[in-house]
Amino acid sequence: MSAPAFRITAGVFAAGVVGLMVLTESVSGGLFMAGFVLWPLLVSLGLAVWMIHGPCQKALVVGTVLYGLWMGFVCLDAFVWHVDAQSAVGLVVAMVVALPVMLVVWVFAFVRWMKRRGV
Numbered sequence: 611m612s613a614p615a616f617r618i619t620a621g622v623f624a625a626g627v628v629g630l631m632v633l634t635e636s637v638s639g640g641l642f643m644a645g646f647v648l649w650p651l652l653v654s655l656g657l658a659v660w661m662i663h664g665p666c667q668k669a670l671v672v673g674t675v676l677y678g679l680w681m682g683f684v685c686l687d688a689f690v691w692h693v694d695a696q697s698a699v700g701l702v703v704a705m706v707v708a709l710p711v712m713l714v715v716w717v718f719a720f721v722r723w724m725k726r727r728g729v
Contacts, residue, residue, distance in 0.1 A: 615658035615670035622678040623651040629682070633689040634698075647701045650677060650712045657719055663726045666719040673715030680708050 626648045631640035651674065658670050684704040688697035 613662050615667040619655045619674045622674050647705050661723040665722045669719040
């Protein structure tokens with residue numbers, strides 16, 4: 611059985627890391643920020659490996675795409691359109707704002723996975 615959520619989430623994570631490295635002043639700064647900003651994608655990546663079931667995969671793909679678009683918008687706003695000395699803090703705040711949505715996606719995927727198992 612294929613896991614499209616794994617491939618899509620890995621692609622969005624890789625694009626996020628590369629994007630942060632390009633947009634920040636130093637490569638090390640981008641890698642440092644990636645750990646703080648993109649860790650919800652690592653959680654989704656782990657769940658995508660674990661929950662190989664159609665509705666779970668769909669929920670994780672939707673969550674990944676929404677999170678990737680949101681963080682992409684915030685990165686462009688913080689590092690291209692409105693450059694500021696505190697742009698990196700804006701990324702962390704945006705991640706905290708997006709976290710409740712990701713939690714809902716993860717809980718939905720977990721509940722669907724539990725129903726599939728008959729628990």
